Amino acid sequence: MLEIYVFLLFNNLTAKETLLVLKKVGQYLLSKEIKLAKYAGFCYGVKRAVLTAKKLKKENPDKKVCIFGELIHNADVIRELENLGIITLYEIPEQVENAICIIRSHGATPEILKQLENAGFEIHDLTCLDVKKVQQKAMELVKDNYFLIIVGKAEHPEVMAIKAHAEQFGENILVASSVEELKQHADEIKSQKIGVVVQTTQRMETLNSIVEYLLSISKELKIYNTICLSTSHRQNEARELAKENDLVLVVGSKKSANTTHLAEILTDLAKTIHIENADELENYKEIINSSEKIAVTAGASTPDYIIENVINTIKGGK
Ligand code: SF4
Numbered sequence: 001m002l003e004i005y006v007f008l009l010f011n012n013l014t015a016k017e018t019l020l021v022l023k024k025v026g027q028y029l030l031s032k033e034i035k036l037a038k039y040a041g042f043c044y045g046v047k048r049a050v051l052t053a054k055k056l057k058k059e060n061p062d063k064k065v066c067i068f069g070e071l072i073h074n075a076d077v078i079r080e081l082e083n084l085g086i087i088t089l090y091e092i093p094e095q096v097e098n099a100i101c102i103i104r105s106h107g108a109t110p111e112i113l114k115q116l117e118n119a120g121f122e123i124h125d126l127t128c129l130d131v132k133k134v135q136q137k138a139m140e141l142v143k144d145n146y147f148l149i150i151v152g153k154a155e156h157p158e159v160m161a162i163k164a165h166a167e168q169f170g171e172n173i174l175v176a177s178s179v180e181e182l183k184q185h186a187d188e189i190k191s192q193k194i195g196v197v198v199q200t201t202q203r204m205e206t207l208n209s210i211v212e213y214l215l216s217i218s219k220e221l222k223i224y225n226t227i228c229l230s231t232s233h234r235q236n237e238a239r240e241l242a243k244e245n246d247l248v249l250v251v252g253s254k255k256s257a258n259t260t261h262l263a264e265i266l267t268d269l270a271k272t273i274h275i276e277n278a279d280e281l282e283n284y285k286e287i288i289n290s291s292e293k294i295a296v297t298a299g300a301s302t303p304d305y306i307i308e309n310v311i312n313t314i315k316g317g318k
Pocket of ligand 1: 043044045046105128129130133200201228229230231258278
């Protein structure tokens with residue numbers, strides 16, 4: 001709006017022209033309906049991890065407080081934690097003293113946990129309870145001689161930890177994020193007794209297609225749908241938002257699995273823009289200006305202030 005006032009001031013418009021410009025601005029603001037999704041932003045697992053990390057640092061000013069790996073996929077939050085003196089560890093030092101290490105919501109492999117313990121860290125395990133449940137189910141299936149299939153991305157830390165926990169009890173384990181990937185192992189899994197768990201942030205469509213394929217080749221199939229409630233609520237709401245709006249904005253890191261899946265679901269159903277923060281809105285001015293009903297949703301690792309900033313920027317007509 002500021003730019004408009006400046007424009008009027010410096011351009012000496014006639015009263016009629018001024019009224020016309022103001023009318024246009026009014027029409028722009030009135031015609032836009034911006035809806036914020038109910039399930040946008042931090043999930044309970046992420047909220048718990050961020051709050052506990054800050055609390056631990058406050059309560060232990062003399063101790064070194066570290067997190068093994070980035071606490072969440074959000075550069076602003078990592079920076080904020082670093083400013084508070086909370087260190088992100090990418091490698092485990094040989095020996096430490098007076099140091100706490102937080103296990104993030106994705107969990108960690110038994111090997112990492114052992115190494116941290118041996119190094120002398122006091123461990124605070126903030127693995128999300130939903131992720132713990134997947135680790136538990138995966139271990140149970142392997143112990144019961146099921147060939148374990150983990151539906152998810154092999155390189156994602158949550159999946160790596162689930163797999164490593166299960167590997168303590170057997171070797172028949174595969175990770176796949178699509179039917180195509182599984183088909184490459186058809187001979188290995190054909191006619192087996194198969195057990196399935198799912199990365200907590202996967203798409204339901206992915207699980208469905210994999211289960212359909214496995215039904216056609218397995219001897220016995222046991223499925224645990226371990227997509228967490230936060231993810232399913234968010235994804236179901238996104239499908240509704242796609243029906244009711246001209247445009248949906250997904251706010252969150254492009255490195256975040258749950259945010260990327262949200263954007264994928266929406267792209268199949270509606271005009272969708274995936275941005276990390278308000279700065280990127282600049283690139284989508286045209287499509288935003290031409291949309292009357294806009295919905296905003298966000299991944300589980302997107303802080304509220306980033307979402308608010310996006311909404312305020314659109315409202316400001318920038
Ligand atoms: S997305 Fe789900 S599993 Fe992951 S931290 Fe949040 S609640 Fe837990």
